[in-house]
Amino acid sequence: MPAALDALASLRERWRASATPVPVVAPVPTPWRGVRVRLAETWQLFPQSALDAVIPCPAVSRIPGTRPFVMGVASWQGGLIPVLSGECLFGLADAPGPARGYALVVRRRGFHFALTTAELRGPLTLAEEAFTESIPPTAPRAEWCSGSVEFGGQVLAVVDIDRLLSDPRLSDTVLPRPCSEESLS
Template sequence: MRTPFDILSDYERRSLAHAVQLPARELGRDVWRGVGYRIGRRRLVSQFGEVVEILPMPPVTPVPGAQPWLLGIGNVRGNLFPVIDLKLFLEGERTVLHEGQRVLIMRQQGGDVALTIDELYGQRSFGEEQAIDPAPLAQGRYAHFIDRAFHGDDADWGVFSLSRLARTPEFRQAAA
């Protein structure tokens, strides 16, 4: 007698055998792809592997005694995680929250973290020929997180390292 899992596995195998494949879209090996967003006036991109999910702003419960940039704790599908005002952390200016606000969910040691952004642009792809000097975008607190940049869509995009952000001691210490 077969288990329900075996039956479902068989269904999957048979359906995939008959699935129509979409034509493969060839991208060169020297194409960089990521998620585009805006913090303040800076357009930034982060690698797909660093962004776990993009969600609407969850309800937030404040945490007493926390840094001002820690907005509180959010709950999504029963998972609790800190919600960080990334603009306040980087620029010292609070993000103006609005209806339709989005957060990037990034993974860090100990659990996921939600980061507020000003605007979401979605997927961005850049060829190596679009690489530019990152110095103009990597000023102030951004200098530690941006070491690459591209020009595309009539704008400059700094490659923002979320993994480097997660390892920053100040970011990891949210107690005031």
């Protein structure tokens, strides 16, 4: 038995002596990917990780009694998806115009919707080091932005979908009913 243990120890020592060390590989930085979207006359960035798809604006069926930024519902991939007006939501228009351009389909935490935009550019790939925590003063909804990046001579705000979805304006899309004298009595 001791001979077998000695042979095993000898084999282990020979293996350690002949083994090559594992090379140390520097971590590869993951680039940020997204699209540049024009909302409320301002270019902003949307992360690709927040988008399910970018589609042409679908035909929309209006839902009566909803806030102006709710354009209605559309058929997409065999189901219905709410369509929100990017121009209304980001504060440029009081009422949505006709659906034109593109729709960014967002799927997050059980909330699935499309956000319309007239113009988009992309895809973009940027280094993570290019981003800053500061939010440009030209951002129409600064509370929905997580930072900014300089691109093409402009400082572009980065829209954080989680911040947008946590806004209480999106949780209640029903228009408030006007108070009538009958309801007061």
